[in-house]
Amino acid sequence: MSGVGPLRADSARAVVLISALLAVSAAVIAAGLTFGTKPLSTEAALAALLRPDGKLDSILVWTLRLPRSLAAFTGGAGLAVSGYLLQTLTRNPLAGPGLTGVSAGAVAPIVACFVFLPALSSVFYPLIGLAGGLSAAAVTFWIARGGTVRLLHLALAGISVSLFLGAITTYILLLSGPQVPSLLFWLSGGFQGRSWPQLLQMLPWVLGGTVLALCCHRVLQIMALSDQAASGMGLNLALWKPLLLIIAALPVAGVAPVAGPVAFVGLATPHIVRLMRPVGPAWSIALNLAMGGLITVTADLVARSIALPKEIPVGIVTALIGGPIFIYLVQRRTSAFAGEA
Secondary structure, three states: OOOHHHHHHHHHHHHHHHHHHHHHHHHHHHHHOOOOOOOOOHHHHHHHHHOOOOOHHHHHHHHHHHHHHHHHHHHHHHHHHHHHHHHHHHOOOOOOOOOOOHHHHHHHHHHHHHHHOOOOOHHHHHHHHHHHHHHHHHHHHHHOOOOOOOOOHHHHHHHHHHHHHHHHHHHHHHOOHHHHHHHHHHHOOOOOOOOHHHHHHHHHHHHHHHHHHHHOHHHHHHHOOOHHHHHHOOOOHHHHHHHHHHHHHHHHHHHHHHHOOOOOHHHHHHHHHHHOOOOOHHHHHHHHHHHHHHHHHHHHHHHHHOOOOOOOOHHHHHHHHHHHHHHHHHHOOOOOOOOOO
């Protein structure tokens, strides 16, 4: 019973942190209603939000800016949860949707379908992305022998697979003709022009992956130890490793067709959350969701307001943030990966 008090205190701290992150995200989303090619005052944005009348301000708020910010939050949350699952699954801090080939595997077949099968409905893109992401991740893990031999082994394998798939994607782009500009913007990662249909398309995949991850939090807690310890505790690794890989790929499958490969969110967010010392995988998942959403919605606000009247892809902003973090991780490659107890 002596540990109940500290456990409750840690849980209360996690609730406060999650609430604070969500509150800041809500403030960023509210601020985003005022930014754009046609700026709105705070009063005008609130009036359009609370009393929509079908006029220009209401269209800007309800059709363009609000759903776009919500889509950015949802996409970032899904990528962060995916990154956390992949890092826990491999016990490798360099794992993530981008560095395990999941993102490139999801993007390449979607681009191929967009160019060569234009009649195919985009409703099928998440399923195509899921199949491609899982296939690429399986090849990456096979090359890296699970990614646990060396700290950088999985990263090197993932980069190799990603470069190969990136070359295929580039070749397809060369064949796409007038579609190149729109595809290049999408491949840079961004939420330009995204509205309610795209949000609703992405939401089930992100929610599904998150809920399934929360349901598996006890398994994640055991897998953070070692394969030997997990097997000794009766965990069927042959079943749970592929299952967790599928769960980790679900959010990426939903986000990639909408926003493209948003860089570094899935890699950097779990490391930021780990600094908060969450108590157990369930709180880690919740914190990753809130922090990933905050990072991406903030990056999206910067991307669409820093170069008005133009905008830059949000993937460029997240890469500028995540790049130094990745360099820092590589420099500390001999450090041990601390799993959640």
